[in-house]
Amino acid sequence: MDPTNMDAGAMEALEEGMVAASLGDEADEATKKRKLAETKQVSQWLETIKAARSFDEGFRKQIARDRRYAAGESGFEVDVNLIGTNIDITTSFIYAQNPQVDVVPAQRVQAPKEQPPVAPQPPPGLEQFIANPAALLADVGPDQLLTQGVEGTAQQLGYDLARKAAEYRQQVGEYEAAAKAYQARAEARRKRRTELQLFAQTLEIVIGKLWKKGKLKRQARRAVRSALTNSIGWLKLSWQERSQRDPLIQQQINDLQDNLRKVARLKEQLDNDKCAEADLLALQLEQQMRTLTGKVERIVARGMAIDVVTSENLQVAPGVEILQITDAEWAAERVFMTISDTAAKYPDVPLEKLRTATRYCQRKDAGPDAVLAPERAVEGEEADRFVVGDSPTHKASDSDFLCLWEVWSLDSGNVFTLAEGMDCYLTDPQPPNVALTRFYPYYPLAFIEVDGKRAPQSLTFRSWKLNNEYNRTRSQFAEHRRRSKPAVLFDETEIDPDNAKKLTQSQTQEYVGLKSTTPGADFNKLFAPKPQAAIDGALYTTEPIRRDMDDIWGVQQALQGSIKQAQTATEAKIQQGGFMARSNQMRDQLEDWLTDIANGSAQIAVQVLEPEDVLELAGEDAVWPPINSVEDLENLVDVDIRAGSSGKPSTEADREAWAAVLPVLERMVPMIGKMRGAAESEVADKLEAIAEETLQRAGGHADVLRFIPQNEGALPQPGQPGAADPSQPQEPAPSQGMAA
Numbered sequence: 001m002d003p004t005n006m007d008a009g010a011m012e013a014l015e016e017g018m019v020a021a022s023l024g025d026e027a028d029e030a031t032k033k034r035k036l037a038e039t040k041q042v043s044q045w046l047e048t049i050k051a052a053r054s055f056d057e058g059f060r061k062q063i064a065r066d067r068r069y070a071a072g073e074s075g076f077e078v079d080v081n082l083i084g085t086n087i088d089i090t091t092s093f094i095y096a097q098n099p100q101v102d103v104v105p106a107q108r109v110q111a112p113k114e115q116p117p118v119a120p121q122p123p124p125g126l127e128q129f130i131a132n133p134a135a136l137l138a139d140v141g142p143d144q145l146l147t148q149g150v151e152g153t154a155q156q157l158g159y160d161l162a163r164k165a166a167e168y169r170q171q172v173g174e175y176e177a178a179a180k181a182y183q184a185r186a187e188a189r190r191k192r193r194t195e196l197q198l199f200a201q202t203l204e205i206v207i208g209k210l211w212k213k214g215k216l217k218r219q220a221r222r223a224v225r226s227a228l229t230n231s232i233g234w235l236k237l238s239w240q241e242r243s244q245r246d247p248l249i250q251q252q253i254n255d256l257q258d259n260l261r262k263v264a265r266l267k268e269q270l271d272n273d274k275c276a277e278a279d280l281l282a283l284q285l286e287q288q289m290r291t292l293t294g295k296v297e298r299i300v301a302r303g304m305a306i307d308v309v310t311s312e313n314l315q316v317a318p319g320v321e322i323l324q325i326t327d328a329e330w331a332a333e334r335v336f337m338t339i340s341d342t343a344a345k346y347p348d349v350p351l352e353k354l355r356t357a358t359r360y361c362q363r364k365d366a367g368p369d370a371v372l373a374p375e376r377a378v379e380g381e382e383a384d385r386f387v388v389g390d391s392p393t394h395k396a397s398d399s400d401f402l403c404l405w406e407v408w409s410l411d412s413g414n415v416f417t418l419a420e421g422m423d424c425y426l427t428d429p430q431p432p433n434v435a436l437t438r439f440y441p442y443y444p445l446a447f448i449e450v451d452g453k454r455a456p457q458s459l460t461f462r463s464w465k466l467n468n469e470y471n472r473t474r475s476q477f478a479e480h481r482r483r484s485k486p487a488v489l490f491d492e493t494e495i496d497p498d499n500a501k502k503l504t505q506s507q508t509q510e511y512v513g514l515k516s517t518t519p520g521a522d523f524n525k526l527f528a529p530k531p532q533a534a535i536d537g538a539l540y541t542t543e544p545i546r547r548d549m550d551d552i553w554g555v556q557q558a559l560q561g562s563i564k565q566a567q568t569a570t571e572a573k574i575q576q577g578g579f580m581a582r583s584n585q586m587r588d589q590l591e592d593w594l595t596d597i598a599n600g601s602a603q604i605a606v607q608v609l610e611p612e613d614v615l616e617l618a619g620e621d622a623v624w625p626p627i628n629s630v631e632d633l634e635n636l637v638d639v640d641i642r643a644g645s646s647g648k649p650s651t652e653a654d655r656e657a658w659a660a661v662l663p664v665l666e667r668m669v670p671m672i673g674k675m676r677g678a679a680e681s682e683v684a685d686k687l688e689a690i691a692e693e694t695l696q697r698a699g700g701h702a703d704v705l706r707f708i709p710q711n712e713g714a715l716p717q718p719g720q721p722g723a724a725d726p727s728q729p730q731e732p733a734p735s736q737g738m739a740a
Contacts, residue, residue: 039423045407045416049332055318059455060380063311066230066460068378069467075372076471078478083460083467086553087228090459094586095224098217099594100642103204103602105196106635114185117178120171123164198623200637205618206609207601207639214306216597222308223445224590231458232322233445234309236333237600239434239608241302304604309333312383314442322455323446326438332407333442336360336386339398342419346426351398358421360386360401375468408432410439434604437630441600445593447586463552470545477540480533487530494518494526554582594641602639603630658697665690 053060068074072081223233313334320327339359343351363385366372381387386401404426407416414429432441446456490500494516506512516526606627609617614624627633669690673683688708 035424038425042418042423042425045405045418046420048330049315049405049407052315052318052332056315056455057380059322060312060383061378062455062458062461063230064378064380064382065464066458067383069464070229070460073372074468074471075374075376076468076475078474079471080467080474082470082549083463086459086463086549086555087225089555090228090553090583090586091221091224093583094590095221098208098211099591099598101204101207101211101598102640102642103200103207103637104640105193105200106638114182116182117175119179120168120175122168195623195625196636198621199625202614202618202622202624203602203605203637203639205622206605206614207598209617210304210601210605211306214304216306219306219308220594226308226311227445227447227458229458229460230311231446231448231456231461232311234311234314235443235445235597236305236307236309237441237443237597237604238305238307239303239604240305241433241608302608304601309442310385318454321453323444323449325440325442325444328440329411330407330409331440331442332405335404335406336401337404338401342402342404342426343398346417349424349426353422353424354402354419355398356421357402357419358388359396360403361389362401363387374472408440413439434607435630436600436603437634438596438600443593443597443600445590447589459553463549466545466549466552470542470549473540473542473545477535480535480540484532484535485530486532489528489530491526494521591641591643595639598641599639602633602637606630606633655697658694662690662694 069083070081070087072079072084219235223235226233315332315334316322316325317328317330319329325331337345339351339354339357343349343354386403403420405416405418405420407418409416412429413431415432416429417426418424419426432439448457448459448462450457490503492500495503495514496517499514499516502512503514514523516523607630609624611624614622625636627636666687669686670683672678673686691708
C-alpha cells in the first residue's frame with residue numbers, strides 16, 4: 001500500500017503502532033499510554049504553532065519589508081537610507097542611558113496624627129502643704145477649731161492631703177503609662193516607615209545591579225531599534241539557576257556547568273564504537289579539558305538573563321492583539337540551537353534521537369553586490385534567519401541547527417519544550433522556575449498601535465513609500481545626468497573618417513590638421529555641440545518628500561546634521577517643539593515598558609535572592625524582609641521608572657522652568673520642616689534630593705554626594721543642629737528577622 005495514499009487516521013494509527021512497538025514488550029501499559037499521549041500532544045502543539053504562524057503570515061511579510069528598507073535595500077540605483085538614519089537619531093534621543101529605578105513605599109491610608117496625652121496638674125498648694133504641713137492650720141477658721149479641736153482638725157486635714165496626693169500619683173501613673181504607650185505606637189509607626197523606606201532603597205539598588213549585570217542597556221536599545229524598524233521589540237526576562245527548569249536563554253551566563261556538560265557529551269560519543277571520527281573527538285575532548293584546567297569560571301552561575309526576542313520568533317496565540325500577550329492562551333518562542341548544544345542542555349534525550357529532528361541552516365546574506373528589483377514583492381519566509389535543510393557548505397553534522405519551541409501555556413500554567421521533527425518533549429512540562437503575576441516573561445514594546453489591528457505598525461511601514469519616491473527621484477536624476485554626456489557633432493560629408501580619427505585621438509593643447517573634402521570650407525559650420533536635454537530642477541526636487549518624511553518621523557533637518565533650507569529661529573523652535581512632543585510620547589511608552597520590566601525584576605528578586613545575596617549587592621545596611629508571595633510585594637512598595645531618566649537631557653525650556661521653581665523649593669522645604677518639627681537630618685536629605693534633581697536636569701552625570709558634606713559618625717553636641725531631642729521617640733533600628 002502506498003503510504004502517500006493513506007488517510008490521516010491510518011497514518012496516526014501507524015505512528016502509534018510504531019511508537020508502541022519501540023517501547024518493547026517489557027514496558028507496562030501505563031508507560032505506553034503516557035508515551036502515546038505525549039506524542040499526540042507534541043504533534044498537536046506543533047500543528048497549533050504552524051496554524052498560528054500561517055495566520056500571521058502578513059505580519060511577517062511586513063517585518064521582512066521593514067527590515068529591508070531599514071537596511072537601505074530598496075533596489076534603486078541611488079539608495080539614500082533616510083529610514084535607517086531616522087532610526088539612529090530617534091533611538092539616540094529616546095534611549096540614551098540606563099533608566100533609573102524608583103521604588104517607594106506603597107501608598108497607605110494615614111489617620112489624623114494622634115495627639116500626645118496631657119500631663120496631669122497637681123492640686124493647688126499640694127507641694128507647699130507637703131513641704132510644711134503646719135501651714136495647713138493657718139488657713140483653718142476658729143469655728144472649725146472649736147468644733148473639732150486642733151488635733152481633730154489636723155487629723156482631718158492630713159487625711160484630705162493624703163487622699164489628694166494619692167489621686168495625683170494615680171493620675172501621674174496613668175499619664176506615664178499612656179505616654180509610654182503613645183511613644184511605643186509612634187516608635188512602631190516610625191519603625192515600619194523606616195523599614196519600608198530601607199527596603200524600597202534596597203530593592204532599588206538590587207534591581208539596578210541585576211540590570212547592569214544582565215546588560216539591560218544594550219538589550220533595551222536593540223528592542224527600541226526593533227520597535228522602530230518592524231513595529232515590535234520583545235524583551236525576555238528570566239532567571240538562570242542552572243537547573244532543568246531554566247527557560248531557553250540565548251544570553252546565557254557561562255560557567256563550569258557548560259563545559260562539564262560538553263565534556264560528558266564528548267566522552268559519550270568517544271566511547272561509542274560506531275563513531276567514525278574518534279580521533280577528532282579525542283582532540284576536541286583534550287582541548288575542552290585544557291579549558292577546564294586553565295580557565296577560572298564560577299562553578300554555578302546565577303543571575304538575571306535579559307534576552308531580545310526577534311519579532312518573527314515569538315508567536316502569540318490568535319484571538320488577541322499581539323501586544324495583549326498577557327491575555328493570550330499561550331505564547332511560543334522559537335530558538336535555534338545546534339545539535340551538540342541541544343544535547344548538552346538536555347542530556348536525558350538520546351543524541352541519536354536528536355539527530356532525527358528537522359535540521360536548519362542559516363540563510364546566507366545576499367551581499368553588497370546583490371541586484372535587487374525596486375519595490376519587489378516580499379515573502380514571510382524572508383523574515384526568518386534560518387531555513388530548513390542541512391548546511392550547504394559541509395555535510396550533515398552536529399553543528400546543524402534544530403528548531404526548538406518553548407511554549408508557555410497560561411491555561412495549564414506549564415512550560416513545554418519541544419523540537420520540530422521530534423515526537424517527544426525535550427524535558428518534562430513544568431511550571432516556570434520563577435513565577436510572575438503576568439505569567440509570561442515576554443515584554444513587548446511598540447510605538448504605533450492601530451485600533452482593530454492585531455499587529456502594530458512601525459514608522460518604517462509608514463514611510464517606506466516616501467523613501468522609494470525619494471530614491472526614484474534621485475535615480476532618475478542620476479540617469480538624466482548620465483545621458484547628458486557632452487559630445488561634438490561633425491558633417492561626415494566634409495570630414496572623412498581618417499581626419500575624424502585624428503581629431504578624437506588628439507592630446508591636450510595639440511594642433512590637429514584637418515582636411516575637408518571641400519577646400520576652404522568653414523570649420524565653424526562643419527562642427528556643432530551635441531544637443532542635451534535641459535535639467536529642470538523642479539522635476540527632481542526632493543523638498544516635498546523630505547517634509548513629508550519629517551512629518552512622519554518628527555526628525556527635523558537640524559537633528560540630521562544638515563540644513564537644506566534656511567530657517568528662522570522661530571521656525572526652528574517650532575520644529576524643535578514638535579520633535580520633543582513626538583519623542584516625549586515615545587519616551588512615555590518606553591518608560592511604561594521599562595516599568596513593567598522593573599516590576600518583573602522585583603518579583604524575580606524577592607523570590608530567588610537570599611539575605612546574604614542582598615547584603616552583597618546592596619551593602620550591610622540593606623533590608624530584605626521575608627515575602628510569602630509576589631502579590632505581597634505590591635502591597636509593600638511601588639516600583640516605577642524615574643520620568644525622563646532613559647532619554648536625552650531636558651531641553652533648555654525645561655531647564656528654565658526648573659530654575660524658576662528651584663528658589664521656591666529651597667525656601668519652602670526648611671519652612672515646612674520647621675513647622676512639622678522635622679529633624680535637621682531629614683530636611684538635609686530633602687535639600688540633597690533637590691540638588692541631585694538639579695544636576696540631572698542640567699544633564700550632568702556626576703555624583704552629587706561628592707559635593708555635599710556628610711556626617712560620618714560624628715555625634716553632634718546637645719543643642720546643635722542634628723542633635724537628638726530627648727523628649728521625642730528615637731528612630732528605631734530595623735526589626736528582628738530583617739537583613740540589616
